[in-house]
Amino acid sequence: MQYVVNGTIVPAGKATLNVGDLAILRGYGIFDYFLFEEFRPLFFDQYLDRFYRSAERMHLEVPYSREELTRQILDLIAANGAKKGGIRLVLTGGYTEDGYSPSRPNLVIMQYPMPGHPESCYTEGVKLLTHPYRREVPDVKTINYLMGIQMLPKLRSSGAKELLYHSGPHITESTRSNFFLVTADDTLVTPAEDILYGITRHQVLDIASDVMKVEVRDVTLDELADCKEAFLTGSTKKVMPVVGINSLVVGTGRPGPVTQRIMQAYANRCEAYLQEKWRGQKSEIRG
Amino acid sequence: MQYVVNGTIVPAGKATLNVGDLAILRGYGIFDYFLFEEFRPLFFDQYLDRFYRSAERMHLEVPYSREELTRQILDLIAANGAKKGGIRLVLTGGYTEDGYSPSRPNLVIMQYPMPGHPESCYTEGVKLLTHPYRREVPDVKTINYLMGIQMLPKLRSSGAKELLYHSGPHITESTRSNFFLVTADDTLVTPAEDILYGITRHQVLDIASDVMKVEVRDVTLDELADCKEAFLTGSTKKVMPVVGINSLVVGTGRPGPVTQRIMQAYANRCEAYLQEKWRGQKSEIRG
Numbered sequence: 001m002q003y004v005v006n007g008t009i010v011p012a013g014k015a016t017l018n019v020g021d022l023a024i025l026r027g028y029g030i031f032d033y034f035l036f037e038e039f040r041p042l043f044f045d046q047y048l049d050r051f052y053r054s055a056e057r058m059h060l061e062v063p064y065s066r067e068e069l070t071r072q073i074l075d076l077i078a079a080n081g082a083k084k085g086g087i088r089l090v091l092t093g094g095y096t097e098d099g100y101s102p103s104r105p106n107l108v109i110m111q112y113p114m115p116g117h118p119e120s121c122y123t124e125g126v127k128l129l130t131h132p133y134r135r136e137v138p139d140v141k142t143i144n145y146l147m148g149i150q151m152l153p154k155l156r157s158s159g160a161k162e163l164l165y166h167s168g169p170h171i172t173e174s175t176r177s178n179f180f181l182v183t184a185d186d187t188l189v190t191p192a193e194d195i196l197y198g199i200t201r202h203q204v205l206d207i208a209s210d211v212m213k214v215e216v217r218d219v220t221l222d223e224l225a226d227c228k229e230a231f232l233t234g235s236t237k238k239v240m241p242v243v244g245i246n247s248l249v250v251g252t253g254r255p256g257p258v259t260q261r262i263m264q265a266y267a268n269r270c271e272a273y274l275q276e277k278w279r280g281q282k283s284e285i286r287g
Numbered sequence: 288m289q290y291v292v293n294g295t296i297v298p299a300g301k302a303t304l305n306v307g308d309l310a311i312l313r314g315y316g317i318f319d320y321f322l323f324e325e326f327r328p329l330f331f332d333q334y335l336d337r338f339y340r341s342a343e344r345m346h347l348e349v350p351y352s353r354e355e356l357t358r359q360i361l362d363l364i365a366a367n368g369a370k371k372g373g374i375r376l377v378l379t380g381g382y383t384e385d386g387y388s389p390s391r392p393n394l395v396i397m398q399y400p401m402p403g404h405p406e407s408c409y410t411e412g413v414k415l416l417t418h419p420y421r422r423e424v425p426d427v428k429t430i431n432y433l434m435g436i437q438m439l440p441k442l443r444s445s446g447a448k449e450l451l452y453h454s455g456p457h458i459t460e461s462t463r464s465n466f467f468l469v470t471a472d473d474t475l476v477t478p479a480e481d482i483l484y485g486i487t488r489h490q491v492l493d494i495a496s497d498v499m500k501v502e503v504r505d506v507t508l509d510e511l512a513d514c515k516e517a518f519l520t521g522s523t524k525k526v527m528p529v530v531g532i533n534s535l536v537v538g539t540g541r542p543g544p545v546t547q548r549i550m551q552a553y554a555n556r557c558e559a560y561l562q563e564k565w566r567g568q569k570s571e572i573r574g
Contacts, residue, residue: 016303027314
């Protein structure tokens with residue numbers, strides 16, 4: 001596999017940053033991650049929007065125009081030759097002079113084989129473990145995963161897939177996903193604030209609002225006991241049923257009908273996006 | 288200047304980590320920083336204690352024994368040939384297989400010219416800007432400085448040296464230092480919890496407890512209005528007078544007598560440490 005480091009395609013094994021980079025010294029950087037199929041990035045505009053917005057919020061200037069970055073990404077996908085996979089963009093604080101102040105950011109584009117989760121995550125559903133935590137800059141996709149990674153041993157020993165973060169009684173998001181639940185009266189609910197505004201979350205809200213009642217609002221831990229279904233959304237998880245939270249069984253303990261309909265509808269939406277968005281552009285993409 | 292990357296001395300310009308390192312992907316790592324003079328690290332045992340403790344708290348294994356790491360540090364100082372300077376140790380989550388889970392950590396040792404602050408910071412004192420924030424794992428020296436760095440533009444426009452963090456009414460620490468104040472009845476007070484346990488803080492408490500009343504306890508924002516003096520402690524700042532916090536003038540607005548006595552006593556303590564600790568060991572250090 002090849003990566004791009006500051007505009008140059010290099011073999012992954014030779015893709016390095018000097019240790020004076022502010023990500024290494026101070027954990028300062030932002031990133032984003034999206035899938036591509038048939039050489040075509042999924043919901044590409046939305047991911048690029050978020051990437052540039054994250055950078056701005058952290059006072060980092062993306063060193064390339066959107067057009068130039070798009071070209072680098074598509075060139076990398078073409079160079080690697082795999083039809084589908086994942087792309088990670090990382091923008092760091094750059095090579096700092098004083099060990100603390102950001103300078104011209106370093107930008108790395110990494111490509112991975114198509115990521116996946118065990119089939120059972122979708123057929124059986126997954127469990128979550130609640131944890132009191134609020135990400136430091138929740139609406140920005142920073143590289144800071146200190147809490148989630150520090151908690152990995154506890155998460156794994158509990159058999160849970162992710163942490164479900166809450167601030168006091170308010171549920172926000174999970175470690176790397178957004179959280180939804182279906183109430184007893186069949187309303188789809190997801191937290192409104194102190195979250196990363198996920199691209200998959202946005203698509204799911206758009207899909208669901210045509211077919212059911214949807215509320216984007218404060219969600220409390222108390223509501224978990226009465227909900228009929230719950231699920232996570234994320235770029236690699238897509239729509240993943242949640243059947244247990246701590247010792248609580250969610251609904252019947254099996255992926256529910258609303259979740260299954262949304263899983264299918266999201267798959268259809270992705271397919272439609274790839275068909276429509278890139279129609280007639282293939283030569284341009286590969287070129 | 289030369290650095291050490293995973294046990295090998297290399298020129299700083301060639302000291303790199305692959306972009307698959309967990310510090311770059313997820314901001315996951317710990318570090319420490321100490322000074323050395325006459326080739327001799329200051330309060331060396333205490334810094335090494337803290338480094339190994341930070342690693343353990345974040346489930347990272349330092350890949351070298353304490354004896355081996357000591358040897359690498361002293362060899363680096365000898366190789367660079369400067370009598371005094373600063374040393375940074377960085378331990379990252381290593382090259383992750385799944386983009387998230389730690390593996391064998393990477394350890395980098397970086398050397399810098401002796402750091403300093405403008406003389407006026409000591410003769411005139413500095414200002415702080417209060418900010419509501421609690422570091423995520425306060426007692427561990429993680430590389431996460433997202434908040435402090437994101438706030439740099441605001442800090443600089445306010446003319447303040449550092450942010451003074453508080454959780455609700457409770458003062459904890461500043462961006463990269465510990466915080467002390469001298470009350471109206473001449474008691475030296477510093478926060479007890481949700482802080483990094485600074486090596487300089489420890490030395491100052493030890494020095495002061497022989498000559499004045501000292502309290503290590505909760506400290507509230509209300510106490511700032513009545514205090515006579517305040518100062519920061521840190522490895523590079525040493526003991527630095529604080530004369531303003533937001534729009535509040537601390538005491539007379541000038542470095543006070545208690546602060547000045549402690550500044551001098553700390554300098555003496557450093558001198559004494561270097562004389563005693565390393566007596567007769569110079570050939571071993573350089574060897």
